[in-house]
Amino acid sequence: MAITRRRFLKAAGIAAGAAAVAGTPRRAFTAGPDIKLGSLLDNSGNLDAYGKPMVMATQLAVEEINAAGGLLGRKIKLIQYDTQSEIALYTKFAQQLAREDKVDVVHGGITSASREAIRQTFRRSNTLYFYNVLYEGGVCDRNTVVTGTTPAQAVEPIVERAMKQWGNKVYTLAADYNYGQITAKWIEHYVTQRKGTVLKTDFFPLDVADFGSTIAKIQQEKPNWVVSALVGGAHMSFYRQWAASGMNKKIPLGSTTFGVGNEHLALSPAEGDGILIAGNYSQESPSAANKEFLAKWTKKFGDPKIVHEIAVSQYQGIMLWAECVRKAGTLDRQALLKTIESEPSIMGPAGTVAIEPKTHHTYLDIHVMEVKGQKLTILETVKRRAPSDTLQYCDLQKNPDENKQYEVKI
């Protein structure tokens, strides 16, 4: 068909009309300007295995809230920055979100180093901050809400089960920054509490990729099992080299981080099978909320196999914040803080998430899982586990002005 000017105009007119009809919002957002939700995540670089699905989960959550009419009759506008696995960019974009964009809430940060780089900025600017990642625990700050697991929630169940199953001599490998160092202390705490011993703890900077000498040293120490709190793309080499030397058949492995970066998908089944982990989420969870979530994900992004725990945490964090806004009926920070401290809860893909008022952490369901055929098979589930480690130290109702991260004392 030759395109004449008349035909073109006619077609263009129809198209424009159709677009106008399609573009009409199902609900009009009339109650005011957009609500701004800021998000800082590593969408590229060494940590992008964690960040990419989190960014997608953020988009999914915002879209879902908007499709249901937004919040307080207003639309949510997502302002997303890619921090490229660089701490300096966190600091920079945090300033941008707080001062230029003047967002109403921030959901973001992946490593604990990144969280500590931005937390104070948002506290100073009175911008409510949600950190939605499993971490080493202890943050006590009324402006911050943590929806990921802490060691008392996720590390203790691994230690408990592994010691029962495998014995009481443990070798710890951990990433060399605040998460790894503090988690290693918790591991030691839980192991000695059960009359076991940590034979040795090794820390590795995030760019170390050669574990040959470490694997030999582990065999020299002869532990009953090894626990890894390793983080990021380079550290994935450990699991690979561990399997390449055949050690995965001889000494069992537990991990506080494995699976969170979809390590089980990057490794072949032969390399990953048998690793013991504990956490808030498995795609294998039979709950209706999980199935619904995965279906929504499939519709928007295709294959949901990259969905991991902290993507779900991010989604739940945003939903939890939305619930608080609905309950409070306002975006006013003081009113929201009161609502946060009234123990609000949502039903997320990983189960019920409820805010613990004293610490601004969350009650979460915890699964102990085993890697099997590139999937996280659930072995047992504990409902509503409290962040009891942070609860030992932190009481924001008694000391609302507190602003620090407590560390375990052993």
Added chain:
Amino acid sequence: MDYAEVIGLEILYMIAFLVLTSAGLAIVFGMMRVINLAHGEFVMLGGYTTIACDKAGINIYFAMLVVSPLVVGMVGLVVERTIIRFLYGRMIDTMLATWGLSLLLIGVVTLIFGNTAVSVPAPISGYQVGEFQMGGYNLFIILVTAAMGIGMWGVLRFTRAGLIARGAMQGPDVVSALGYNPRQVYMITFTAGAALSGLAGGVLAPLTGLLPSSGGAYIAKAFITVITGGAAVISGTLSSGIIFGTINQIVSFAIHPVLGEIAMLVLAIILLRLMPKGITGRFFGDRT
């Protein structure tokens, strides 16, 4: 006793790692005095080639031993023809140009493969040393490195091409007067250096996760190995590889892997202070 054997094997592996990743750089720097700052990216390209081939169902040994060197060699050829050949004798300019090239390659690979860690499983399973399990693939790397070293030595020492290459490096005028084109020799040498870098990348791919920026992890070690080794390509790289590999692993085993790396860097500074022309410059004269 077994533990000593395990440490010995790990030392051998580290030496092989250093020699393998430095060989391409050593040829280009030692023979042509060209400092190729994109060397790490050549290695990285070799790794990506192997992983891409593996995903496409090509036999992994064929991919790492044949396809990777060929692909990266071709890249090297193009780079030599379009950039390096205009800059012979201008060391600072070459550094600047190859540094730009390294950024470009990182960008291109990021565009194609994304800034995500990729890897392949090692195709060889572990084996037993006494009561210790060892990575069988490490042995393969040691063997490949040995074969590569012997091959390089054989070509340079016994073949006519090797003789001409060595001649062109020492006296381009004389070679030219004898009817050979030194420019052509440079071109082939640079391509061969790139191909060796590709081989290193391909062979090392199954051991670590690979990112577009992974080249940086190789280039520092390769540079200190080559510079400390001095101008002699094979004896230099081998001698500094042995010294650094040994010290790295001994400190790694005794204390910690990170301190192993630091020990290596400290030793490099001391060695270069004592022997500014490198190990071979000090003990073997300026022979190649």
